[in-house]
Amino acid sequence: MIPAAFEYHRPKDVGGVIALLQQHGDEARVVAGGHSLIPMMKLRMTDVQHLVDLQDVAGLGGIQVAGEQITIGAMVTQHMLINNADLTEAAPILKEAALQIADPQVRYMGTIGGNVANGDPGNDMPALMLCLGATYTLTGPNGTRKVAARDFYEAAYVTVREDSELLTQLTFAAPKGGYAYEKQKRKIGDYATAAAAVQIAREGGLCVAASVSMTNLSDVPVWSKAAGAALVGTDCGPAAIRAAVDAALKDINPTEDNRGPVEFKRHVAKTVIGRAIARAWSRS
Amino acid sequence: MNDLTPPTHDERVANLKGMGHSRKRVEDARFTQGKGNYVDDVKLPGMLFGDFVRSPYAHARVVSIDTAAAMAVPGVLAVLTAKDLAPLNLHWMPTLAGDKQMVLADGKVLFQGQEVAYVVATDRYAAADGVEAVVVEYSELPVVTDPFKALEPGAPVLREDLAGQTSGAHGARRHHNHIFKWEVGDEAATDQAIGEAEVVAEEMVYYHRTHPCPLETCGCVASMDKINGKLTLWGTFQAPHVVRTVASLLSGIEEHNIRVISPDIGGGFGNKVGVYPGYICSIVASIVTGKPVKWVEDRMENLMATAFARDYWMKGKISATKEGKITGLHCHVTADHGAFDACADPTKFPAGFMSICTGSYDIPVAYLGVDGVYTNKAPGGVSYRCSFRVTEAAYFIERMIEVLAIELNMDAAELRAKNFIRKDQFPYQSALGWEYDSGDYHTAWDKALKAVDYDGLRREQATRVEAFKRGETRKLLGIGLTHFTEIVGAGPIKNCDILGMGMFDSCEIRIHPTGSAIARLGTISQGQGHATTFAQILASEIGIPADSITIEEGDTDTAPYGLGTYGSRSTPVAGAAAAMAGRKIRAKAQMIAAYLLEVHDDDVEFDVDRFVVKGAPERFKTMKAIAYAAYNQAIPGVEPGLEAVSYYDPPNMTYPFGAYICVMEIDVDTGVHEIRQFYALDDCGTRINPMVIEGQVHGGLTEALAIAMGQEIAYDEIGNVKTGTLMDFFLPTAWETPHYTSDHTVTPSPHHPIGAKGVGESPNVGGVPAFSNAVHDAFRAFGLRQSHMPHDHWRIWRIAHDLGLHD
Structure with a gap:
């Protein structure tokens, strides 16, 4: 658990970061909270010659809740998400999910930007962002572009972000209605065996909008359009939930690991998604 | 009352903080403030660092090792391989189990993570x-990780060094991957009893491979002083004196020139009993370079390469009458020892005390056979917070009882009560040769069942099952029962030794002139709180406050020889030595007191913290006054000073027991799962410090929870x-x-000087079957x-x- 030698950079602004990324190409990696990258370096499973620390970079922090629009800087920690009253008021699912990430020590360091940008299918925030229909802002040598979270993930650890781009912020519309992030894990600090994020809007006795996404059930976070569609127009009763769960299960492709075989994961996914929908509906 | 009012008897007792007092742990002031001093805190001028090249393969030939690139790395001074150690005859080392183990890969590797080269x-x-930068070329060989497959005729030959050896340290070997067969009891009589029985239950009970995983990993600092020829070795050793003796025998350095120091240890649980290649390589590197060399393994190395625990396949047959009276028990174990037999058991017990597998029950006839097997897995087989293989034994019998209860269609609590050894049967001779010292199982069991409202729980469970069947709930309720009997405190020299060293332990105590004291013992705390509790034993025995007694362990230059701390042996053995040394102090103090009081020795008696003249309690000498007199008065016929040493050879093991119930x-x-309730009744004999006992129980139960509910060392097929x-x-x-x-x-x-039995390991031993039985139930x-x-x-x-x- 001793990393190989590397150069350490601590730029002050986004321009400085981009310049370093351009200069060193795939030999450079940015580090935010470090909870994914540092262990990989210590295990010598990733070769980072130039480590670009974002801690001093201006303009990457802050949580803004402006009317319907929520903007979160990439360097906002899980701890900050949990303790921001405006955010919890506007989008309580973030707090519910962030509280299920590891432990307080990790949450003091771990950032939302690192969590979504790394492309680790085990991370919780990507599925959440898919559920919320968030947009990521990427800044690179040619300026800034926006990418829908639902278009961002291509494969495990592979995203549409270019090597010389930095994910700087996340934006999404304040969600309406009930919410739930339901996660099964073996223990504190573990990735999900299966997890589901659900937002449901209700008018009268019927569901008018629903979004369902899942963590660690494929090599990318999964947003199930069909699952949401199966709930719209229903009372989210047992039959509707069953239909939504069946639809969601068609969109996942879990693999066997120490958490269990595929058949088990599909069964847990079924249970977890069903519970998330029921809880979100009960809060809607 | 004022300052001149003499303290009452009760106040004097309380002032001692002796046995029975929940004295706060004196160690915690430093541990809770990060001021402990662990091996990795040892920093010496010019110190070098060692690190291992380890095998990525479980079984492979080592074709070549190229160290040139490594030697070119700035700061690298040496790369040791088996070739470098061979001239010193240190490329292999003896294990505690009578086998030998490669220090560095000698021609082949036998498990993933095996030490191949040592970089300094x-x-x-x-x-x-x-x-x-070290380049090792391997040629892969077929791998066997299943002990049953390892014994098949065509199985790969793992230990080529043993070719042609048809017997090992524990008798005949019947196959190239077979280590030993160990048998206890009367198999013919057992088979007969089972053959004639009305009811027989058979089951294979697997206790999976796991690992003690102490928070602090293993490590050492070796420092050879070439001027005075002395080797100092700081290390995470649970048995520092044994390490010194082994180091002397291996290196040829005379034992007085080796000083082994175990500083603060961050948990051991059996993982730090054995001798590891890292110690040997660090010593060699220090001798070669003349500089101190530190080696501290990381977490992955600890889990992959240092001693694992368990991995016992236990095939059981238990028979009974229709009414549930047990008539016989047959157990055969296939024991996966990994690539080398590096178990840490007393020499004559290659399967430890697995023969305690008749448990708390009066079983008239029994048989145990254990086959030890080599596989391509890490060596070890240590006792993870239990006496030697006692957790395996307790898990086996407590599962067999449950299976028998199913076979009999009987309540498992009732079946246990029907078969407990009765109070009047102690001392009890078990069918597998042990003499249980004392017990009162029925009382403990009844107390436990009542405490949890056992009958009420069973009613609730029945209601739940009905609700489940009606589809009203998806949750089931399990009631996990265990009544375990441990065998700890190894042990009597007549049948317990490690590498020929009898398993006594020791205490040396010096009373200072002002009435405080220092005591040194042959054991070593790894978190158990010895500095707290041993002082309490001495406080009660000698009559000076525990707060005035310093306890020291772990430095072989100062501590008396002892066999160390594991197998719940500290209190039963070293605790007894402490009590006996204390009594020697008291005997001399009595003579001094009698002289000072101008009466005959027999005319004074001990009273908490003083000797008083019989019948005249106002005439007394406190221990403080006696200690002073021991150093400043010429007392006819009595040597000056007040010191004692005791080496204690226990007459028997001790047999703690307990009743645990888990509701899940x-x-x-x-x-x-969710643990709704866990009730743990422990009977460890005389209780020295109730708070420390509770802490031990909580810690051990948490390890048991881990083992039963998820913790394992798992291997894939290669x-x-x-x-x-x-x-x-x-x-x-x-x-x-x-x-x-x-x-x-x-x-x-009844045979221990203060009646104590030891408790540190009971919760692991009893906890695992309690959690597991709850799942099964x-x-x-x-x-x-x-x-x-x-x-x-x-x-x-x-x-x-x-x-x-599931639908």
């Missing part, structure tokens, strides 16, 4: 870079370790740990007989799935 560098980073909720769809980090190796935090209720009865050991109504641990989510889900509980 001027700093830790350079050492790691050097490891990265299980979600059949997710496999997630011998890769699948659980080599704490992501996959379950180490519970506060979040996963349930609330425990502890309770006790007190049945003193939840599914009993649906037909489950046996499902192997660990009961993690997917394996519990699999039980439910196989029983048809």
